[in-house]
Amino acid sequence: MGCFRCMPVMNAGCLHVVVMSLLSAMMLFSPQVSAAASDGNGPPKLLLVSFDGFRWNYPSKLPASKLPNFQAFIDKGVHVRWVENVFPTITQPNHMSMVSGLYVESHGLVHNHFYDPLLNATFPPKVLKENDSKWVDVGAEPIWVTNSKAGGERSSGSIYWPSSTAKIKGHLPDKLKLGHWDDITPEEKVDLAFEWLAHESDPANFVAMYFGNPDHMSHVHGPDSQEVLDIIISRDKIVGKILSKIQEKGLEDKLNVIITADHGHAPVYNQTMINLDLLVDPSSYKTYQKVQDGRAVVMLTPNEGFFDKVVDSLKHRNLHVAIKGKSKDLVDLHYSNNVRIPPIVLYGEQGWIIGTNKTTFLSGKGEHGWDPRYAPSMYPFFMASGPAFKKGVRNEAPFHIVDMYSLMCHVLGLTPAPNNGSLSNTAHILSASVSTVTTYIEIVIGILVVIVAVVIILFIIRSLQKKKNITASYKRTFTEESSRGMMAEGVVEFKDEDL
Structure with missing residues (x-):
């Protein structure tokens, strides 16, 4: 039912996606590309954590001494300056893009609230149940489905991850925490995740864990409020608990952890x-x-x-x-x-x-949702640690949220389903031992680059020209007298924060 509604649109921008996807596909078939191959103790492990509404530069609003666990986590891993998310920059669309690698038009969760004319019904239902696959099984293959389909000793878990409570391609997460995101405490979520990851007889090798803050506090009090700063400090304590659990369970050399978000926030008046x-x-x-x-x-x-x-x-x-x-x-x-x-x-x-x-x-x-191309406050943050990632690296180059699916498949040693992302866009954050490719692959890539170079250059020139025109028209309203007056009064601040 989902295929005809979910086919990606081909345009100038998609040419780059196609080329990069071809390169990623070749890399995936390289004999050295599996990121964290099994060490004999089961398949590679990954914990995915989302702090909803955690803007990319929230940590810069506090001194490093207030966030010791974030600092310690990065010292063990890698920090990316921000992630370019998808439009609209809201929860359901971006969480599905994150775990499926698909753009919104392809995975079908087009907003937090929307109407489907074919179903003649409105999303979301009061409770998204197992038999509500009609809403989510329309094109996407989330990472927990890819992991389960690979078979063997693989097992996936979800703790309140958005849209994980209905079957997709016939699969639910093997371990599933139902209810609302604040039904249990943040600390209890971490305990549950590690109970699953370190279970003696039936361990999960992938767990997705969702936290509803700082998004809620940013809406209620505004992104620049003391309440949000307090939440950032509380999230630091959660990171500290994750680090402690890794050590307690003896997972230092086995578990990869990604901590990220779906979107940022901006003040409204x-x-x-x-x-x-x-x-x-x-x-x-x-x-x-x-x-x-x-x-x-x-x-x-x-x-x-x-x-x-x-x-x-x-x-x-x-x-x-x-x-x-x-x-x-x-x-x-x-x-x-x-x-x-x-x-x-x-x-x-x-x-x-x-x-x-x-x-x-x-x-x-606070609010979110705006066009991420012109609203940098919509960008979320990203950090990762574990055997698959570099160590002690900060402010690495950004990538797109749809690239995260291929990255996670790589970390878990999985072959990804068709998607709009590219593993090559995240290669710079991977440890050298897992980002090395064989010489013959490099030769093939070089030949392919030469073949498409002229076409790509033409598209880049065209895109830059159009982007320049779009940007100019987008910012022209800032010179209007009323907007200028509001800026002078400090009501609205139209600037790229700390870029």
Whole structure:
């Protein structure tokens, strides 16, 4: 049911994905490419940890002395400056892209809340159950499925990971913690993860563990609040517990750990709300999101006969109106070729949210969802340690969130399912012993690069020209008198933080 709705769109940007995927595929068949081959004590092990809403530069807001365990973790591993996530920069889409390597239009979880016209139903159901595969089994193969399909002594676990409670390709995680993410304490989550990883008779070799903060605190109090800083310090203690458990269970040379997030946060204010009710008649369209709460991205379906009227009415200097099937932005964002994406996608510039007359929120709250190409505060963080990764390396080059699936497959010694990422984009964080490839592979890659060089250069030139034009038009509104006045008053801060 999912194939026709989930095929990736081929465009200029996808040529790079195809080429890099071919290179990654060749590397995967290299005899030395398996990252952490079994040492005779079972398959390689990986713990994947997500701190929802953990922005890439949150740690820089605190002195290193306040985050001793983050520092110790990086000393044992590698830190990447940020990860480029997918649009919209929200929880469900990015968590599925992370574990499947697919763009949003391909894995089908297009928002936290959306309508599927083929199912004539709205996601999410009150509880995502095992028989709700119709929502998630529409193209993706998450890492726990790939791990289970490989057979042998492999076993996967999920502790509240988004969308892991329904079967995908006939598989659930072998070990599954059901319920809401705050049903047990963060410390209890870590205890459970290591109970599974170090079980005497039936150990898991892959566990995904989800924490709902600092996202919740960033929404409630704003990303620059003391409450968020307190959460970052509490997450440092969780990292410390992970390090202690690794030592306690004797997993120092066996367990790889990735700690990352799905998105960042930016502050929003009453003065930066775009009121839909002042632009378009509410009776002329439908939306399946809680717009009255204020959203960075809103999807509209005009009522029959009202399409042109709705589009003509949506005029605001800080609002981007993207028409499905016509917007190059949506194609470039890989957010077009899926029936779950409605005809009109609205999103503001970073800091601007979309609401209605019913929207009420306090100054200083946080939000996320904006176009990651122009909203660096949406980027999450990434760090990793274990035998597969470099040690003591900081501020390594960023990669894309869809690259993480191939990376995890590499670490676990798995052959990845078809995906939009590339192992080569993460090779720089892998230890030398697992990133070495044979000479004949290098020769093949060199020949392939020569063959496609001219084509790639042409596409790069074209893309740079278009990006320059897009960037110019995107930032032109900042010179408008009203926006300039708001910046002078300190209401909105339009700058790339610490870049």
